[in-house]
Amino acid sequence: MALKKDLKNIVQEGGKMFLPSISVDCVIFGFHGNELKVLLLQMKHASVHGLPGGFILKDEAADEAVSRVLKERTGLDNIFLQQFYTFGEPLRSDKKMHLTAMKKEGIAIVKGNWLLERFVTIGYYALVDFSQVLPMQDALSISCDWHPLRPAPALMMDHNNILNKALETLQQQLSYQPIGCNLLPKKFTMPELQKLYETILGKPLDRRNFQRRILSYGIIKKLKEVKTGVAHKAPFLYSFDVKKYDEALRDGLGRGW
Amino acid sequence: MALKKDLKNIVQEGGKMFLPSISVDCVIFGFHGNELKVLLLQMKHASVHGLPGGFILKDEAADEAVSRVLKERTGLDNIFLQQFYTFGEPLRSDKKMHLTAMKKEGIAIVKGNWLLERFVTIGYYALVDFSQVLPMQDALSISCDWHPLRPAPALMMDHNNILNKALETLQQQLSYQPIGCNLLPKKFTMPELQKLYETILGKPLDRRNFQRRILSYGIIKKLKEVKTGVAHKAPFLYSFDVKKYDEALRDGLGRGW
DNA sequence: ACAAAAGTGTTACTTTTACACCCATGA
DNA sequence: TCATGGGTGTAAAAGTAACACTTTTGT
Structure with a gap:
C-alpha cells in the first residue's frame, strides 16, 4: 500500500525533509444542505477525528505547505486560505499519540524521533465549494469526510480548540471581508448566499436588507439567468465579480473610524 | 561582560534549550510626543535595527516566551500582547547574518549550528505605556531605543515587513477592540486619547464625536480630577474601567451583522 | 387552487457627521 | 489681556432595521 510506504518514509526521513517542531493544520469549511461542514479525517488508531494537517518542507513557505495539504485532501488548487492563529502551548501536542499510532502500524519509531517532539502548529482555514471537493484520506486515517x-x-489533541478559533475568526471576518462567496459554486442564488451567511453567523437575517447590503458592496453581479428545475419561483443567479472582490479583500468592507 | 557569556551560551546550548526553527518577534508600540514609537534594537554588527525577539524554551508557551522577552527589554510585566501573524517564508531569515555577527563577536559558530537554520517567526505586537518603559539592550545590540x-x-531581514503588518493589524483592530488605553498612563485626558487615535489611524477626528463615541463604549470613566500644571484650561482625567474593558475585549466594540 | 419560496420599496429609527461658542489657564 | 486649547449640544444626513404584498412554480 502506497500510503504505508509514504508513512514509513515520513517517520524515518521526515526529520531531514521538514522543519522540526512546526506543523500546519487546516480547518476546511464547506456548505451543504444548509449546514456548515468541516472536512475531517477519521484517525486509524483512535476513535477520534482530526484536522487535515502536515509539515513544512525545508525550502517551502508555510502557505505553500498548506496548499499542498489541501490539494492532497480535496483535489483542489487555488483555494481561499487564511492563516488565523499559531498555537504554541507546550502541552498541545500529544507525544504518545504518534507513538501508539506507529506501533499499531508496525512502523518503528524510536526515542528521539522528530515526530515525538513538541509541535507548534500554524492554523489556517480554507473556504471551498463543497460540490467541487473529492475528499481523500491520508496515511494515518481511515477516511476523510465532511462533518457537521x-x-x-x-x-484529537487540541483540534477542537483550533476548530473553534477558526470558526470564531470566520464569523468575525465575514462582516468585514467579502468571503462568503468562496463557499458557493460559481453561480448561486441570493437565498443560497443568505442561508450561508445565516448559517455562519448562527442567526436569521432579513431578506431584503441582506440583498441590499450585499449588492451595495458591488462584489457580486446578477446574471441574466434563473435557476431552473427548482420548486417554486425561479430565483436569479449571481456570480461574483473577481475584480471588485479582490479590491474588497484588500480594503475590507466595514466602516470603522 | 555578562551579555557576551549569555550569547556564547545561547549559540552553543540554545539548540538544547529552545524549540528549533521557531522564533518570536515583538513589535512594541509606545506613544510619546504625539507620535507613535516603536522599540528597536540597534544591532551591533550591522548598521540596521531589529525588532526585539527571542526563542521559545522547550517547555514554554509561545506567549510566555514573548512575555519573557518583553520583560527583558522593557522591565514590564502584564503587557497587552497580541499575536498577529506567523511569518513562514523560506527566505525570510538571513543565515549569513548570525554567522558574521558571531564571527565579529569572536564566538565560534559551526556549520549545522541551530542558529543557522531557517526560522519561522511568530509575530506579536505589544502596547505599552511609554513612560513606564526602561529600554534594555540584548546581547547582540548596542542599544534599545524608541524610534518613530x-x-x-x-x-534587518524582513522586520520592516513584520512591523508594517503589525501596524496594519493595530489600525484595523483599533476600531473594533478597546485597545487604545493600553498605550497611555493610568490616568489620561480625553485630548490625549484622541491624539493617540488620530496618530494610529493617521487622520484627524472630530473632538466632540470622538468623545461621544469613546464614552458610549463605557470602557473609560471620568475621574473627579483635572490635569494640573498644564497650560490653558485644565482637562479632566479619565481612567479605564478594567471590568468593562475585559468584556469589550472579548466581545468587541463594532457592529457588523 | 394552493402552498411555498422569491422578487420588490417605503417608513421609522438609529447612528454618524458636521459644525460654533464659551470657558479656564498660563504667558 | 490674549492666545491657546478644552468643554459642551444640536441639526442634517446617512445608514440600518422593520415590515407586506405580489409573482411564480410545482404539486
Whole structure:
C-alpha cells in the first residue's frame, strides 16, 4: 500500500525533509444542505477525528505547505486560505499519540524521533465549494469526510480548540471581508448566499436588507439567468465579480473610524 | 561582560534549550510626543535595527516566551500582547547574518549550528505605556531605543515587513477592540486619547464625536480630577474601567451583522 | 387552487457627521 | 489681556432595521 510506504518514509526521513517542531493544520469549511461542514479525517488508531494537517518542507513557505495539504485532501488548487492563529502551548501536542499510532502500524519509531517532539502548529482555514471537493484520506486515517460543525465531533489533541478559533475568526471576518462567496459554486442564488451567511453567523437575517447590503458592496453581479428545475419561483443567479472582490479583500468592507 | 557569556551560551546550548526553527518577534508600540514609537534594537554588527525577539524554551508557551522577552527589554510585566501573524517564508531569515555577527563577536559558530537554520517567526505586537518603559539592550545590540514609525528606520531581514503588518493589524483592530488605553498612563485626558487615535489611524477626528463615541463604549470613566500644571484650561482625567474593558475585549466594540 | 419560496420599496429609527461658542489657564 | 486649547449640544444626513404584498412554480 502506497500510503504505508509514504508513512514509513515520513517517520524515518521526515526529520531531514521538514522543519522540526512546526506543523500546519487546516480547518476546511464547506456548505451543504444548509449546514456548515468541516472536512475531517477519521484517525486509524483512535476513535477520534482530526484536522487535515502536515509539515513544512525545508525550502517551502508555510502557505505553500498548506496548499499542498489541501490539494492532497480535496483535489483542489487555488483555494481561499487564511492563516488565523499559531498555537504554541507546550502541552498541545500529544507525544504518545504518534507513538501508539506507529506501533499499531508496525512502523518503528524510536526515542528521539522528530515526530515525538513538541509541535507548534500554524492554523489556517480554507473556504471551498463543497460540490467541487473529492475528499481523500491520508496515511494515518481511515477516511476523510465532511462533518457537521454544530455539534462538531470529538477531535484529537487540541483540534477542537483550533476548530473553534477558526470558526470564531470566520464569523468575525465575514462582516468585514467579502468571503462568503468562496463557499458557493460559481453561480448561486441570493437565498443560497443568505442561508450561508445565516448559517455562519448562527442567526436569521432579513431578506431584503441582506440583498441590499450585499449588492451595495458591488462584489457580486446578477446574471441574466434563473435557476431552473427548482420548486417554486425561479430565483436569479449571481456570480461574483473577481475584480471588485479582490479590491474588497484588500480594503475590507466595514466602516470603522 | 555578562551579555557576551549569555550569547556564547545561547549559540552553543540554545539548540538544547529552545524549540528549533521557531522564533518570536515583538513589535512594541509606545506613544510619546504625539507620535507613535516603536522599540528597536540597534544591532551591533550591522548598521540596521531589529525588532526585539527571542526563542521559545522547550517547555514554554509561545506567549510566555514573548512575555519573557518583553520583560527583558522593557522591565514590564502584564503587557497587552497580541499575536498577529506567523511569518513562514523560506527566505525570510538571513543565515549569513548570525554567522558574521558571531564571527565579529569572536564566538565560534559551526556549520549545522541551530542558529543557522531557517526560522519561522511568530509575530506579536505589544502596547505599552511609554513612560513606564526602561529600554534594555540584548546581547547582540548596542542599544534599545524608541524610534518613530513614520518613517521607520531600515530593519534587518524582513522586520520592516513584520512591523508594517503589525501596524496594519493595530489600525484595523483599533476600531473594533478597546485597545487604545493600553498605550497611555493610568490616568489620561480625553485630548490625549484622541491624539493617540488620530496618530494610529493617521487622520484627524472630530473632538466632540470622538468623545461621544469613546464614552458610549463605557470602557473609560471620568475621574473627579483635572490635569494640573498644564497650560490653558485644565482637562479632566479619565481612567479605564478594567471590568468593562475585559468584556469589550472579548466581545468587541463594532457592529457588523 | 394552493402552498411555498422569491422578487420588490417605503417608513421609522438609529447612528454618524458636521459644525460654533464659551470657558479656564498660563504667558 | 490674549492666545491657546478644552468643554459642551444640536441639526442634517446617512445608514440600518422593520415590515407586506405580489409573482411564480410545482404539486
